[in-house]
Amino acid sequence: xxxxxxxxxxxxxQEGDSAVIKCTYSDSASNYFPWYKQxxxxxxxxxxxxxxxxxxxxxxxxxxxxxxxxKHFSLHITETQPEDSAVYFCAGGTSYGKLTFxxxxxxxxxx
Amino acid sequence: xxxxxxxxxxxxRKEGQNVTLSCEQNLNHDAMxxxxxxxxxxxxxxxYSQIVNDFQKGDIAEGYSVSREKKESFPLTVTSAQKNPxxxxxxxxxxxxxxxxxxxxxxxxxLTVT
Numbered sequence: 001x002x003x004x005x006x007x008x009x010x011x012x013x014q015e016g017d018s019a020v021i022k023c024t025y026s027d028s029a030s031n032y033f034p035w036y037k038q039x040x041x042x043x044x045x046x047x048x049x050x051x052x053x054x055x056x057x058x059x060x061x062x063x064x065x066x067x068x069x070x071k072h073f074s075l076h077i078t079e080t081q082p083e084d085s086a087v088y089f090c091a092g093g094t095s096y097g098k099l100t101f102x103x104x105x106x107x108x109x110x111x
Numbered sequence: 112x113x114x115x116x117x118x119x120x121x122x123x124r125k126e127g128q129n130v131t132l133s134c135e136q137n138l139n140h141d142a143m144x145x146x147x148x149x150x151x152x153x154x155x156x157x158x159y160s161q162i163v164n165d166f167q168k169g170d171i172a173e174g175y176s177v178s179r180e181k182k183e184s185f186p187l188t189v190t191s192a193q194k195n196p197x198x199x200x201x202x203x204x205x206x207x208x209x210x211x212x213x214x215x216x217x218x219x220x221x222l223t224v225t
Contacts, residue, residue, distance in 0.1 A: 001170070002175040005154075009151070031211070032212070034213060034214075042218075043201065043216040043217060043218050043219060044154070044201070044216050046213050047214070048216075049213065089153060089154065093211035094211060095209065095210065095211055096205055096211070097142050097159070097161055097205065097209075097210070097211050097212075098156065098159060098169075098211070099144075099156075099211070099214060100156075101146075101149065101153045101154040101155075102153055103152060103153040104151070104153045
């Protein structure tokens with residue numbers, strides 16, 4: 001089955017800096033790669049996603065890049081703000097509908 | 112926060128008792144999922160259902176059971192056979208229909224077994 005590895009497990013940045021979180025996947029059939037943000041005690045919420053026919057997608061300060069050949073994808077957050085502090089999860093999914101999640105990255109943005 | 116609901120928010124049980132967690136959605140989604148979340152381990156899939164009256168085991172199904180008698184509902188039973196049931200349980204749904212898509216999560220149930 002699919003295996004998704006996520007790094008780093010913790011990331012600490014200063015407000016205004018950029019943050020990058022990386023994930024690798026094992027199943028070449030995976031074609032959907034969402035990123036979720038989970039604040040303390042809350043439900044995960046989708047912040048951006050990308051499908052395998054696209055190499056990059058951007059939404060304001062957030063961008064995701066996908067390298068299908070290398071089987072890795074990354075989340076980029078620019079101009080970080082304290083409210084970006086949360087746990088971020090990547091995932092990989094196939095047409096069967098299942099998502100396999102990475103272990104999560106705890107992002108802390110210091111004012 | 113409509114759409115997908117879970118109850119109760121906190122649940123306490125004694126060891127050896129079965130307990131059922133509720134999950135309801137009004138998004139008209141075909142697919143529903145149950146995840147378990149433990150610190151530092153991300154979200155692990157317990158069971159999923161792509162359509163009414165059908166469901167499949169996920170990666171950690173042992174000690175759990177589900178049913179899908181209605182499109183809107185996907186209850187999870189944590190049985191006494193689950194060796195370490197204390198965790199945060201998340202239910203999710205997606206449109207399904209043979210397509211992988213955004214999953215919408217419920218608020219979760221925190222189960223404590225002593």
